[in-house]
Amino acid sequence: MYDWYGRLRMISMRIGLVTSVLLAQGGLSVDAASETFSSYAEFAGSSVPQEILWKVLARNGKSKTYTQVFALDGGTVGIANFAVGGLASLYRLMDTEKYFGRSREDMVRNYSSSCRPGKHRGNDTGWGCYAQKWWRDGMIRFVHSPESHGIQNQAWLEQMRPTIELALEHGWRDSRGLAIATGVANSVGSTGFKSLALRYGWRPEQVLSGYVGNDAHRKRRRDAIDAAFPH
Known part of the structure; x- marks a missing residue:
């Protein structure tokens, strides 16, 4: 008696193998x-x-990275370019005492939107948060910390x-x-x-x-x- 079940099982296994190879080689994509x-x-x-x-x-790290800290808009940070008001979303999830020696409330109130006071735009030349060494050093420590990726992901999602x-x-x-x-x-x-x-x-x-x-x-x-x- 012809073993139809065995034959179908063999065909299924071969299809699965071909699919796996194509996926591994980039020849087939999942929608x-x-x-x-x-x-x-x-x-x-x-x-x-x-x-x-x-x-x-981030375009796979080509345009943004988790560890970037630069002077734009008084201080811009991380994978989502957290800046100005967006910094508050990071502070609320960070251990700000650990990185800045200041409470979350203090950081949210005084070092978020106020990082770009008045009509200032462009790179911080002394008027923003980035120009303050304690802020810059603390943020650099944070973005290189083990918990940074998860916090940045969560802050962006919120x-x-x-x-x-x-x-x-x-x-x-x-x-x-x-x-x-x-x-x-x-x-x-x-x-x-x-x-x-x-x-x-x-x-x-x-x-x-x-x-x-x-x-x-x-x-x-x-x-x-x-x-x-x-x-």
Whole structure:
């Protein structure tokens, strides 16, 4: 009697082997956009936020790194370019006493938005946080610490929460759609993202196209989204 079960099992094993080889060689890709989410908590608990942060915003370390600390806007830090008000999201998760010898409340109140006082823009030339050695040294110690990656990931995700929840409300449930939403919001803010989304009828691809325009930096972000979360 012909062993149909054995034959089918052998074919299945061969298909699996070929698939594994193609994946290993880059000849076959998994559609990352096929992963969908029904809530912020579900999205936050997946690996997708870290993929967006590293592959899209940082472009695999080409544009941003976890350990960067530089003078722009009075002090800019880490993988998400935390600066000005964004620094507060880091302070709330950090052991600020350990790195700065100051309480979280003190750091949030006096060394976040106030790092860029008045109309100052560009690199800190003595008016911001970066110019203060204790702040700069403490932040450099933090970004090189073992806990830094996790804290930066969490801080960025919390910053993006309003955008993610808004996108989910309008049916943007797959990985690509949420990569577009957060990629745009990280550049123009949550309000800017909402404005674009309203203008283009909450259609993710049109929002991305409208955001990019002819801007070279934004084209690189679009290309990073396409590479990490293909159509």
